[in-house]
Amino acid sequence: xxxxxxxxxxxxxxxxxxxxxxxxxxxxxxxxxxxxxxxxxxxxxxxxxxxxxxxxxxxxxxxxxxxxxxxxxxxxxxxxxxxxxxxxxxxxxxxxxxxxxxxxxxxxxxxxxxxxxxxxxxxxxxxxxxxxxxxxxxxxxxxxxxxxxxxxxxxxxxxxxxxxxxxxxxxxxxxxxxxxxxxxxxxxxxxxxxxxxxxxxxxxxxx
Amino acid sequence: xxxxxxxxxxxxxxxxxxxxxxxxxxxxxxxxxxxxxxxxxxxxxxxxxxxxxxxxxxxxxxxxxxxxxxxxxxxxxxxxxxxxxxxxxxxxxxxxxxxxxxxxxxxxxxxxxxxxxxxxxxxxxxxxxxxxxxxxxxxxxxxxxxxxxxxxxxxxxxxxxxxxxxxxxxxxxxxxxxxxxxxxxxxxxxxxxxxxxxxxxxxxxxx
Numbered sequence: 001x002x003x004x005x006x007x008x009x010x011x012x013x014x015x016x017x018x019x020x021x022x023x024x025x026x027x028x029x030x031x032x033x034x035x036x037x038x039x040x041x042x043x044x045x046x047x048x049x050x051x052x053x054x055x056x057x058x059x060x061x062x063x064x065x066x067x068x069x070x071x072x073x074x075x076x077x078x079x080x081x082x083x084x085x086x087x088x089x090x091x092x093x094x095x096x097x098x099x100x101x102x103x104x105x106x107x108x109x110x111x112x113x114x115x116x117x118x119x120x121x122x123x124x125x126x127x128x129x130x131x132x133x134x135x136x137x138x139x140x141x142x143x144x145x146x147x148x149x150x151x152x153x154x155x156x157x158x159x160x161x162x163x164x165x166x167x168x169x170x171x172x173x174x175x176x177x178x179x180x181x182x183x184x185x186x187x188x189x190x191x192x193x194x195x196x197x198x199x200x201x202x203x204x205x206x207x
Numbered sequence: 208x209x210x211x212x213x214x215x216x217x218x219x220x221x222x223x224x225x226x227x228x229x230x231x232x233x234x235x236x237x238x239x240x241x242x243x244x245x246x247x248x249x250x251x252x253x254x255x256x257x258x259x260x261x262x263x264x265x266x267x268x269x270x271x272x273x274x275x276x277x278x279x280x281x282x283x284x285x286x287x288x289x290x291x292x293x294x295x296x297x298x299x300x301x302x303x304x305x306x307x308x309x310x311x312x313x314x315x316x317x318x319x320x321x322x323x324x325x326x327x328x329x330x331x332x333x334x335x336x337x338x339x340x341x342x343x344x345x346x347x348x349x350x351x352x353x354x355x356x357x358x359x360x361x362x363x364x365x366x367x368x369x370x371x372x373x374x375x376x377x378x379x380x381x382x383x384x385x386x387x388x389x390x391x392x393x394x395x396x397x398x399x400x401x402x403x404x405x406x407x408x409x410x411x412x413x414x
Contacts, residue, residue, distance in 0.1 A: 007214050009408045013401040017385065038385070076404050077411030084403070091302035091332070098298055101383045101400040107407075125298070146406050169413070170406040176308045178224060178245070186409035190402055193308040194220040195395055196291070197283050199353050199377040200314075201216045202393035204284030206376070 006188075008049050009076075014039045015046070016072045022065050031062040081106050083142065087159055088150035089114035089129045092174050096148060097125035110142055139166035146170045153177035160187070213395075215256050216283075221246045222253070223279045229272050238269040288313050290349065294366055295357035296321035296336045299381050303355060304332035317349055346373035353377045360384035367394070 018038045032043040057063040086093045089112045115132045147163040156175035171187045225245045239250040264270040293300045296319045322339045354370040363382035378394045
């Protein structure tokens with residue numbers, strides 16, 4: 001398949017959310033204009049985004065809401081359960097462990113890891129906290145799909161190397177550090193300060 | 208100024224981080240190729256991103272690291288202090304309150320707000336938690352620049368309306384809900400499930 005930009009994938013996630021809302025409201029079809037308006041983009045962009053994945057919709061009739069929903073869920077890999085581990089049982093780890101939106105989408109958090117003996121063995125928002133020393137053994141046994149790194153920057157590369165070596169191919173990184181991984185591993189970063197910079201940019205560059 | 212895409216602003220934040228690293232390492236200049244390589248983009252994209260904001264760098268010599276750093280900080284509005292309030296003193300609020308990266312960038316968290324009487328009056332990671340009933344009065348007095356919404360989805364639109372009416376022009380929303388705001392208000396969303404969907408997409412569409 002052609003390389004799809006991150007920004008396209010992000011828009012697919014947004015379209016999915018609108019379609020779920022349309023389905024709840026009992027709408028049978030939706031136009032690319034309506035999806036574009038809601039997503040803050042253009043109808044040409046919507047059609048282009050969807051065209052990567054096949055032929056959807058009929059000219060003048062729009063997209064069938066249930067068909068497009070099914071297709072988007074399949075494209076985004078949401079038809080199955082993904083097993084997730086959280087590395088770091090601090091504040092961010094706890095916020096993630098309790099986040100209800102994950103399970104709804106099929107992301108099951110199977111364990112959290114920490115080095116702190118006071119945290120190990122205690123549940124973190126219902127998730128078992130295990131010793132970091134077990135990380136490799138556990139990954140070999142449990143075969144998680146995704147590792148979320150909720151640890152300080154100075155440890156992040158070392159921990160990334162460990163989960164990658166243990167076979168994990170997808171990582172969500174909350175540490176404010178640029179990490180390096182082999183080409184067959186996808187690393188996505190959530191950087192809270194960068195999100196705020198988007199706002200300071202907007203405030204600074206207002207007309 | 209021309210309308211700048213969110214993805215461009217995000218890349219500027221990334222370039223800023225590389226430049227800070229180069230400065231620490233004592234490098235005087237950097238090429239668009241090096242910035243592109245580090246940022247996972249093309250040198251043409253780097254040059255285009257920077258060209259929105261003026262003329263930087265000399266052909267064959269690259270960019271001056273200190274000059275480009277100063278320019279990027281100014282473009283991103285990082286030369287000043289931004290006053291931030293957090294609405295919601297739960298797990299995500301706590302994770303944000305303790306996040307060290309904010310203050311380094313000039314984002315000062317001045318207060319958190321909650322409706323829970325057990326939380327009001329107690330510090331949250333060093334940040335004062337105030338009663339939601341004070342929100343409008345406090346905003347009028349303290350003039351925060353940015354509100355971070357770390358609250359459940361069902362309240363998010365109502366709270367957004369309150370902060371907007373009180374005069375706030377920039378909002379970072381952690382609730383998994385699509386919010387509507389007037390055109391002169393910038394709302395950025397951090398959606399944890401969407402971040403994971405980027406990974407399930409990558410895992411599903413691997414060669």
